[in-house]
Amino acid sequence: MLLEETIKKIGELDRQAQKRTRLRLDDLTKPPGSLGMLEEVVVKIAGITGKWMPSLEKKAVIVMAGDHGVVAEGVSAFPQEVTPQMVRNFLRGGAAINVLSRHAGAEVVCVDIGVAAPLKEPGLLSRKIAPGTRNIAEGPAMTLEEARKAIEVGIEVATQEIAAGVQLLATGDMGIGNTTPSTAILAAFTGFPVSLIAGKGTGLDDRGLQHKVEVIERALRVNKPDPRDGLDVLSKVGGFEIGGLAGVILGAAASRVPVVIDGFISGAAAMIARALAPRVVDYIIASHLSEEPGHKIMLKWLGLEPMIQMRMRLGEGTGAVLAFHLIEAGLRILREMATFSEAQVSKKSED
């Protein structure tokens, strides 16, 4: 059972490495803690990797693509055909995630885990579980077996990338309609009223948003997902790419590799992962706060704090790869800054 084995492998952070990193950071020529989260993320990575002065050279973003039966209800501003069209765009290097990954020096790994159209493109990892989920407004998105399979695909892809040398992972998504299942997942775990957490996704108007709220409420009523059971929630109101990304997060944690989550869809995947293995949040770095209104609540539930707030709402992993630069900046601070004694700088008056 790959899922259970993976969960079992997720260990505690290395407190010794973290302590040594913290001591070094406090000895650098700046007021202790004055670089805020830039320092905290470095300490986190020390705990994850077990190295007090970690270095993350090879980076990749895993973009999982899947479709959603619930688009039949008219919950998205874009037609479903955009999912395979964008996958082709990813493979040709023309999408936002390609541009930002080149800028970040990261590889884009694109996975078809459940696109509704046949796709056979060079460079695409074909791991299709089914051609889209079923309509969650009428019943479960997928079987329990499919939910497990989606997660295991993510574990396998992450493990494979790590075996190929990747030291820093990010999660990205593509799937027309996927803020709808993500909002349903958020509501299922937190009990927040859907009307307070649903957003306009890629560009609904007010009437469209109201309709989306009703569809999500219906999906929750029809399916009754059990918030104590991550697999149940995923199978009833989730999506294949959401399950796949939950697997990427679990796989990264099991291999002690930090994983940077993108926005709302990646956050829903992280919720599923945390429901299955609470300790997994220690291995997750939040990148940005999305424009989707529920994202703040999602990150709070996960106990994570975003670094970037630019009102982005694109997905694909775009916020996550932007954060790579900030994370690397923290690692360079640790490695390259002078200490008080090296630079002959006086410490705080009280010291």
Added chain:
Amino acid sequence: MLLEETIKKIGELDRQAQKRTRLRLDDLTKPPGSLGMLEEVVVKIAGITGKWMPSLEKKAVIVMAGDHGVVAEGVSAFPQEVTPQMVRNFLRGGAAINVLSRHAGAEVVCVDIGVAAPLKEPGLLSRKIAPGTRNIAEGPAMTLEEARKAIEVGIEVATQEIAAGVQLLATGDMGIGNTTPSTAILAAFTGFPVSLIAGKGTGLDDRGLQHKVEVIERALRVNKPDPRDGLDVLSKVGGFEIGGLAGVILGAAASRVPVVIDGFISGAAAMIARALAPRVVDYIIASHLSEEPGHKIMLKWLGLEPMIQMRMRLGEGTGAVLAFHLIEAGLRILREMATFSEAQVSKKSED
């Protein structure tokens, strides 16, 4: 009169260039506006530079260093000798701003505009107006003549860097005690109670913060700065590095070069610059939200929104150079992403 000439040169943004950039951004394969501030900053830069597809290759951060007579009141956690020590650290490449500038591919330009100790180091721009300001708790920080001179030093340094090819500027500061004058400037312009906007700077305790509040209140009472007069505010409760950075901002705007401001001290400089030339804010990009409690109010007053929120409170320009990567990311999006027709991706259903 360099100051008046510079202010006169600050023109309107190029609306034509902005319109063309916006059209192109909306034709790229993403929901319109879905990259949020990443798109907005690109449109801003198009308006500043007058180029619809701008490219900013050469970047620099100008770090102005100055001391503050008010440290005699015990308002800082660090002793004044740290200012020249840190300037030497900057010149040897060991400080946070050096590491982050290397990471961003930017040059560090270090200016002694008012350090209290004699400094003669290779690479340092020596433009000392006086060895520190006078104690603002007892009277004005500097004369009106010195205030003007500080701003003009900033204009000259910015203009010089731009003449040498720099296309993107950032502001950075060094000066033990400089959150005190910056808070006084914020209070002078906004009328906010000092107790609500003063912060712990580099690491005061609660008692130290209470004392700092009293000192700032005294400085405002003694000096009565006139919020309608930027030079008056700067001369009475400002600092040499703050004036210098106000000059950098004005000089950049006059040359149509975007200028990225760092945190609380750079924000105070931006307030002085705006008081002198309201249009200057069109040329400013806010980088991060500082941990100093008054910074949010400052940015609101300036009408600017930060991109990064990492609880940083170091200064030196560290937040500003971190934002370089994000700004360049936006420019690459504009330049490299495929359009809907190029990638054969369908547009929104309503279109």
